[in-house]
Amino acid sequence: MGKESKRGGMYIHAVLMGYVIITLYPLYWAFQNSFKRHVDIIVSPFMPVKHFTLQNYVDVWKTSHVNVYLINSLIVSSISSAATVIMAAMASYALVRIPYRKWNRGIMSILLLAIMVPGATILVPLYSFVRKFEQYFGFQIYDTYLSLILPYVTFGLAISVVIIKAFMSSMPRELEEAAVMDGLSIYGLFFRIVFPLTLPALVSVFIVNYLNNWNEFIMANLLLSKESLRTLAVGVAAFKDMLNTNYGGLFAATMYSVIPVVVVYIILQDKIIEGLTSGSMKG
Amino acid sequence: MIRTYRNPLAYLIFIVPTLFLYGVFYLFPLSSTITYAFSDWDGLSKPVFNGLDNFHRALRDEQIWKSLINNLAFTGFALLIQLPIILGAAVLISEVRRLSGFYKTTFFMPAILSTPVVAVLWSFVVFHPEIGVLNLVLRRIGLESWSRAWLADDHTALLSILVANAWASVGFYVVLALAAVYGISREIHEAAQVDGASFFQRAWWITIPMIRPVISVIILLKVAGSLKTLDIVMVMTGGGPAGLTDVLATYMYRVGFQYQESGYANTIALIMVVFTVILTGITKYVSKKLEEV
Numbered sequence: 001m002g003k004e005s006k007r008g009g010m011y012i013h014a015v016l017m018g019y020v021i022i023t024l025y026p027l028y029w030a031f032q033n034s035f036k037r038h039v040d041i042i043v044s045p046f047m048p049v050k051h052f053t054l055q056n057y058v059d060v061w062k063t064s065h066v067n068v069y070l071i072n073s074l075i076v077s078s079i080s081s082a083a084t085v086i087m088a089a090m091a092s093y094a095l096v097r098i099p100y101r102k103w104n105r106g107i108m109s110i111l112l113l114a115i116m117v118p119g120a121t122i123l124v125p126l127y128s129f130v131r132k133f134e135q136y137f138g139f140q141i142y143d144t145y146l147s148l149i150l151p152y153v154t155f156g157l158a159i160s161v162v163i164i165k166a167f168m169s170s171m172p173r174e175l176e177e178a179a180v181m182d183g184l185s186i187y188g189l190f191f192r193i194v195f196p197l198t199l200p201a202l203v204s205v206f207i208v209n210y211l212n213n214w215n216e217f218i219m220a221n222l223l224l225s226k227e228s229l230r231t232l233a234v235g236v237a238a239f240k241d242m243l244n245t246n247y248g249g250l251f252a253a254t255m256y257s258v259i260p261v262v263v264v265y266i267i268l269q270d271k272i273i274e275g276l277t278s279g280s281m282k283g
Numbered sequence: 284m285i286r287t288y289r290n291p292l293a294y295l296i297f298i299v300p301t302l303f304l305y306g307v308f309y310l311f312p313l314s315s316t317i318t319y320a321f322s323d324w325d326g327l328s329k330p331v332f333n334g335l336d337n338f339h340r341a342l343r344d345e346q347i348w349k350s351l352i353n354n355l356a357f358t359g360f361a362l363l364i365q366l367p368i369i370l371g372a373a374v375l376i377s378e379v380r381r382l383s384g385f386y387k388t389t390f391f392m393p394a395i396l397s398t399p400v401v402a403v404l405w406s407f408v409v410f411h412p413e414i415g416v417l418n419l420v421l422r423r424i425g426l427e428s429w430s431r432a433w434l435a436d437d438h439t440a441l442l443s444i445l446v447a448n449a450w451a452s453v454g455f456y457v458v459l460a461l462a463a464v465y466g467i468s469r470e471i472h473e474a475a476q477v478d479g480a481s482f483f484q485r486a487w488w489i490t491i492p493m494i495r496p497v498i499s500v501i502i503l504l505k506v507a508g509s510l511k512t513l514d515i516v517m518v519m520t521g522g523g524p525a526g527l528t529d530v531l532a533t534y535m536y537r538v539g540f541q542y543q544e545s546g547y548a549n550t551i552a553l554i555m556v557v558f559t560v561i562l563t564g565i566t567k568y569v570s571k572k573l574e575e576v
Binding site for chain 2: 008009012013015016019020022023024025026027029030041042045046087088090091093094095097098099100103107110111113114117118119120121122123124125126127128129150151153154155157158161180185186187189190211214215216217218222232233234236237239240247250251254257258261262265266269272273276277
């Protein structure tokens, strides 16, 4: 290609780099100021760090239970996402292979309802239902991990089934046929043949659910009142109000939430991007 | 083969857990939304059916219409500001060979951050009256009089949220559009280049028309998404100052959980669903018509 297109390429890179700066600058700014003393943030928030300190991180860790929130987020997200994937995989397999057409179609259309009707719609009744759960089922879930896990699994199921089902439909039947010849039951087919075969799709569905659960704010804020069960997303929102004059502390607290996610993102970026975007195209 | 699959017990075992949870935590609350929308209910005592009273009230409730207009501001901002940026960025990335992976990874990054994190970043880093970048820049270039508390100011609060929201969500769609742009065969572009088409001509006459299906999907997601906007407004302003940045969902949240009027909150929720259905319906119709052209 000629000289002119090379110059064109420079312009394109300049525009894209501009957007990279817009994307990263707020993160960089908060990151940098999390290592500054309070006075330095007030006097020169723009400037690079002059008196490096980890005091903000230490203070926040000691006084505001970030460690507890972090563990809560880990527990809730891990259990919810794992349960979602296993249940969605089982349901998808039945919907793809077991030939009860009418039922399958009915179940699918009910599931698709959740993708169309915004989740916020059911917030008020969901809250009162979770509070009164004991009346219906004989045990309390309000203010336990379950009050988040069960709704998270439910809300993750619809889109997960859509993605996994699409993947399973494209699976060749021959392997399963051979396995049936060898005397495998339908459960054996699922656990020993189908599950390993669909693992790549399941992993990306798991990641998507994990991220959604990790970042979920509205329900986590509403369905738990105990501070000891609070998740990190709710914690960050609380810091925003609590630490609104302790800037360094606020930025350090935010970084506790940002850094693990960004590190995982950098390692698994292709999987994450693929998973998140494929869901929205199908839904 | 079919004999192995035709197994009612296995069908139940595979499907019932999903259906059970889904029924208990989704369908049941959803049906309650519908019945409570027609009731007087404080969330604790027994709901009392009151016919269309809540809907009559809603028609006269100015806050609902103000909130709806704010929802439409989200729609408008998404379609008029975000969409051109999304398409522009996708086309530009597809033009470069070096660094394209880096751009993709970086642009996508805000999509993995939680809304509270986005709210902290923008409320403090950008819009904060004392340490925020925006006011500092204005002061430094001598436009001190323009500086303000962006999120507390009647004139700028909503716009500030719209910008923060756009920052958080654009990258995701850039990647979505980029995948479609990469799907266009190189030969078409090469042929156009041989015929002397410039970069802008190729983008406008080849790339954009060829990724129309993805553009339709993006528009649909944006329209539906703007009507269910909730958490970004809640964390950034809580609907303030004085309800000016309320969207339907934040207003519903306040009515339900602060004013304890759960019945009326469900009415608002139902109105939200109706508007979502109408607006996405119109969007689907229009984009279908456009595709026929």
